[in-house]
Amino acid sequence: MSSQQLDARRLLCPLPVIRTQDKVKHMQPGDQLEVICTDPGALSDIPAWCRINGHKVLRTEQDAGEVRIVIEVQ
Amino acid sequence: MNTTPSPAQRKAVALISGGLDSLLAAKLVLDQGIHVEGLNFFTGFCVEGHTHAIRQRDNPKPKRNNALWVAEQLGIKLHIIDVIEPYKQVLLNPKHGYGANLNPCLDCKSFMVGKALEWAQANDFDFIITGEVIGQRPMSQRADTMPVVQRESGAGDRLLRPLCAKHLAPTLPEREGWIDRDTLLDFNGRSRKPQMALAARYGFKDYATPAGGCCFLTDASYSRKLVDLWQARGAREYELDDIMLLKVGRHIRPRPHFKMIVGREEGENNFLEGYRKQFIQLRSISHRGPLVLIDGEVSDEDLRLAAQIAARFGQGREAEQVALQVVRHNGESQQLQVKPLGGEQIPPEWYI
Numbered sequence: 001m002s003s004q005q006l007d008a009r010r011l012l013c014p015l016p017v018i019r020t021q022d023k024v025k026h027m028q029p030g031d032q033l034e035v036i037c038t039d040p041g042a043l044s045d046i047p048a049w050c051r052i053n054g055h056k057v058l059r060t061e062q063d064a065g066e067v068r069i070v071i072e073v074q
Numbered sequence: 075m076n077t078t079p080s081p082a083q084r085k086a087v088a089l090i091s092g093g094l095d096s097l098l099a100a101k102l103v104l105d106q107g108i109h110v111e112g113l114n115f116f117t118g119f120c121v122e123g124h125t126h127a128i129r130q131r132d133n134p135k136p137k138r139n140n141a142l143w144v145a146e147q148l149g150i151k152l153h154i155i156d157v158i159e160p161y162k163q164v165l166l167n168p169k170h171g172y173g174a175n176l177n178p179c180l181d182c183k184s185f186m187v188g189k190a191l192e193w194a195q196a197n198d199f200d201f202i203i204t205g206e207v208i209g210q211r212p213m214s215q216r217a218d219t220m221p222v223v224q225r226e227s228g229a230g231d232r233l234l235r236p237l238c239a240k241h242l243a244p245t246l247p248e249r250e251g252w253i254d255r256d257t258l259l260d261f262n263g264r265s266r267k268p269q270m271a272l273a274a275r276y277g278f279k280d281y282a283t284p285a286g287g288c289c290f291l292t293d294a295s296y297s298r299k300l301v302d303l304w305q306a307r308g309a310r311e312y313e314l315d316d317i318m319l320l321k322v323g324r325h326i327r328p329r330p331h332f333k334m335i336v337g338r339e340e341g342e343n344n345f346l347e348g349y350r351k352q353f354i355q356l357r358s359i360s361h362r363g364p365l366v367l368i369d370g371e372v373s374d375e376d377l378r379l380a381a382q383i384a385a386r387f388g389q390g391r392e393a394e395q396v397a398l399q400v401v402r403h404n405g406e407s408q409q410l411q412v413k414p415l416g417g418e419q420i421p422p423e424w425y426i
């Protein structure tokens with residue numbers, strides 16, 4: 001099980017979703033990915049992408065213009 | 075959710091734009107027991123998300139990505155594909171030309187169906203679905219252009235348009251009996267009423283109704299800015315940052331060799347702030363005012379003119395003197411004191 005980070009700062013949606021999708025493709029079930037974004041749209045888009053594709057959102061945080069979303073790959 | 079196909083199930087890949095037509099087309103096919111997954115292409119020009127993310131005044135409605143929303147309504151997987159690079163050829167050299175603005179719709183449709191075909195072949199899917207309706211769009215969805223998309227994409231009779239299939243020759247999925255042609259529809263023309271009635275029957279509410287199409291290239295003002303960018307650079311080319319910046323701010327070209335991008339509100343100012351290493355930046359320090367980027371090489375005289383224009387868009391517009399800070403690409407900064415230009419001193423033709 002690995003834990004990785006994805007820097008999607010300054011990318012506008014849907015690019016953070018695309019980068020997340022492409023990263024998760026190479027990860028294993030149980031692995032965790034923390035995505036860091038500046039587009040607050042990611043707060044709705046990445047969880048929506050996870051619901052559709054059956055991955056789990058462990059937590060979301062928003063502070064000082066940054067959004068962090070932690071996903072567990074299923 | 076119907077996300078894992080059974081071995082005997084036929085599989086279709088649906089082009090999902092996020093609008094109602096592609097939602098209905100995929101739904102009709104899902105109801106036939108076909109395993110469906112969605113594809114959404116990101117060209118860089120998609121209306122989806124971006125400007126809403128930048129401009130704060132668009133915020134009251136919660137932001138959502140309509141393609142993801144559609145996939146969730148249907149209970150299907152959605153793959154969003156970045157086609158920014160290959161799309162350049164489609165936009166810069168469209169074989170069939172442009173629509174009313176810089177929208178190369180017919181080439182764009184063939185390109186997307188062609189990409190969907192590649193994806194279908196790589197993932198062992200049987201056919202492709204689009205939400206096209208004959209007669210709906212002046213360029214890409216005419217009776218005589220529907221076969222062009224089939225031919226030029228290479229999809230041939232593996233391309234099914236469920237909403238208007240009855241006006242077209244039977245496709246492979248119909249001939250093979252994977253899909254019952256009788257369940258397909260005969261929509262035609264520009265009226266949206268049949269789609270809305272069908273959506274109501276299915277219980278779909280709150281679907282997106284984008285005005286004017288799925289991308290910025292159908293927008294006259296956006297297209298004008300893109301042409302201006304090409305003229306100023308002396309070359310028809312672009313990078314993602316260029317086309318993002320065309321969606322943001324007021325664009326003013328006071329001289330042929332430079333233009334200004336003026337933030338219209340805080341969200342845009344924050345977005346422009348991210349480009350400070352690529353452009354000269356101007357900001358009023360004596361009064362509240364927008365962030366302004368300068369694109370092009372400027373002399374001291376140009377810079378003064380730009381500062382006078384920038385001051386016009388801040389709260390110091392009526393003041394005798396406004397102080398602005400200029401920050402260059404290398405971080406060097408200087409201050410300028412200028413008298414703001416009056417509204418009548420900025421000719422309308424400077425606005426792009």
Ligand code: SF4
Pocket residue numbers: 177178179180182183214287288289290291292
């Ligand atoms: S509106 Fe834009 S995305 Fe839609 S078909 Fe035309 S060029 Fe392509």
